[in-house]
Amino acid sequence: MAKFEVEITTNCCVEVVAGEGVFTPEFLDEFSRHFYDIETAEEHLKNIAVLVAVGKMSWDGFVEGYGYLKKEGRFLGGNEKSQIDITVRELSQSEDIEVEKLAEEEENGAK
Numbered sequence: 557m558a559k560f561e562v563e564i565t566t567n568c569c570v571e572v573v574a575g576e577g578v579f580t581p582e583f584l585d586e587f588s589r590h591f592y593d594i595e596t597a598e599e600h601l602k603n604i605a606v607l608v609a610v611g612k613m614s615w616d617g618f619v620e621g622y623g624y625l626k627k628e629g630r631f632l633g634g635n636e637k638s639q640i641d642i643t644v645r646e647l648s649q650s651e652d653i654e655v656e657k658l659a660e661e662e663e664n665g666a667k
Contacts, residue, residue: 557660558657558659558660559657559658559659559660560655560656560657560658561655561656561658562653562654562655562656563653563654563656564651564652564653564654565651565652565653566609566649566650566651566652567648567649567650567651568608568609568646568648568649568650569646569647569648569649570604570605570608570609570644570645570646570647571643571644571645571647572601572604572605572608572642572643572644573642573643574597574600574601574641574642575641575642577641578597578641578642579596579597579600584596584600587600587621590621591620591621604619604622604625604642604644605644607619608644608646613625613644622642625642625643625644
């Protein structure tokens with residue numbers, strides 16, 4: 557059996573826009589109490605961008621802590637109470653994948 561080392565480098569450019577009044581002091585307090593401590597609107601926008609970049613946010617579902625966000629101006633889900641005025645656009649994404657064969661192993665684990 558062959559053993560490989562795979563290195564993947566991803567570059568993702570994301571635009572996140574929040575409407576006025578989204579990140580109120582009440583929202584920031586509730587989010588910090590139930591999830592993790594994010595103190596500013598800017599930190600929330602960065603958090604959402606990172607969720608997109610690392611593939612932790614799907615475009616077809618609920619985003620825990622935020623509700624249903626919009627992709628390019630369209631809400632992702634139908635629960636109006638959970639919709640929040642944040643729009644997300646993935647501007648570009650590229651991957652560079654390098655594969656290096658480390659060793660050839662026999663089935664019993666010996667080289």
